[in-house]
Amino acid sequence: MEENTILEERELPEKQGILSSKRYATTTNGSVIRETGIAFCDGCGYRLDSNRATIICCVCRKKLCTSPSCSIDYAGRHYCEDDLQRILPLERLQFKIIHGLSCNLGLTEVRDLVRCQKEDFNSALKELVARKFVEKTGLSLFSRYEVLDRGILAWKTYYKAFTENGDVAYFVEEVNNHVKEKDRNAVERCYGDIS
Numbered sequence: 001m002e003e004n005t006i007l008e009e010r011e012l013p014e015k016q017g018i019l020s021s022k023r024y025a026t027t028t029n030g031s032v033i034r035e036t037g038i039a040f041c042d043g044c045g046y047r048l049d050s051n052r053a054t055i056i057c058c059v060c061r062k063k064l065c066t067s068p069s070c071s072i073d074y075a076g077r078h079y080c081e082d083d084l085q086r087i088l089p090l091e092r093l094q095f096k097i098i099h100g101l102s103c104n105l106g107l108t109e110v111r112d113l114v115r116c117q118k119e120d121f122n123s124a125l126k127e128l129v130a131r132k133f134v135e136k137t138g139l140s141l142f143s144r145y146e147v148l149d150r151g152i153l154a155w156k157t158y159y160k161a162f163t164e165n166g167d168v169a170y171f172v173e174e175v176n177n178h179v180k181e182k183d184r185n186a187v188e189r190c191y192g193d194i195s
Contacts, residue, residue, distance in 0.1 A: 004029070004030075004031070005031045006031055006032065007031065007032050007033075007034065008031060008032070008033045008034070009033075009034045009035075009036070010033065010034070010035045010036070011035075011036050011038050012035055012036070012037055012038065013037070013038060013040050014037035014038055014039050014040065015037070016042045016062065016063075017042065017060075017061050017062060017063065018037065018039075018063075019039050019054065019063060020036070020037050020038070020039050021036075021037040022034065022035070022036050022037070023035045023037075039054065039063060040063075041063065041064055041065040041067070041070055042062035042063050042064065042080070043062065043064050043065065043067070043069070043070030043071070043080055043081070044065060044067060044069070044070050046065055046067075048063065048065055052065075052066060053066055055070075055071040055078045056078065057071075057078060057079055057080040057083055058077045058078055058079060058083075059079060059080075059083040059086075060080060060082070060083055062080050064078065064080060067164070068160030068161045068164060069081070069160075069161045069164045069165070072084050072157060072158065072160075072161050073157070074087070074088060074157050081161060084157070088153075088154055088157060089131070090133075090154045090155075090157075090158050091124065091127075092162055092165065092167070092168055093114065093116060093120065093121070093124045094124045094127065094128050094133070095154075095155065095158055095162050095168065096110070096113075096114050096168065096171050097110055097114070097121070097124055097125060097128060097134070098128065098133060098134065098147055098151050098152075098154065098155045099155060099171070099172060099175060100113060100114070100175055101134060101145055101146070101147050102147050102151075102152065102155060103175050103176075103179055104179075105175065105178070105179070106144065107125075107144070107145055109178065113171065113174050113175060113178060114171065125145070128151065129145075131150070132148055132150050132151075133147065133148060133150050133151030133154055134146060134147050134148060134151050135148055
């Protein structure tokens with residue numbers, strides 16, 4: 001006796017920008033094929049859970065998961081990183097510079113902790129000044145760089161997304177350790193060894 005398949009079901013990854021779909025088709029031998037599109041995050045590629053919120057980028061309409069590196073909140077709206085970079089551009093190196101300066105580190109300390117080529121660092125710093133994220137204050141030997149409101153906004157907007165990245169997370173940890181050590185040294189200079 002010959003077996004005849006009446007219904008065949010398939011689950012396939014859904015196309016970018018489409019949440020879900022179902023399609024029915026018949027084959028030449030009379031069986032029915034039901035294809036169900038399963039939603040995946042257009043940012044990271046992970047399967048979207050039907051029990052958790054699905055976020056849609058307000059510009060390109062990509063479907064995104066709730067991961068901070070996929071969906072970034074800015075001005076009360078959700079963006080994918082690509083679209084937000086067009087509105088509020090900030091590279092990871094520039095983020096590191098802003099983070100170091102906002103932790104009251106000097107430019108030389110930030111450069112040492114970033115560990116990149118001097119030309120790359122200077123180029124990123126110049127770009128931050130041009131975008132009015134940071135500004136140079138003071139004169140000559142007494143000058144320093146300060147983070148402006150726009151720089152704080154960019155830093156805060158990208159913080160969760162960038163600190164999921166290994167090198168940025170490591171940098172943030174190094175800055176925190178450096179600041180703690182600096183504070184401990186300052187206390188020891190004022191009050192002697194307190195341990």
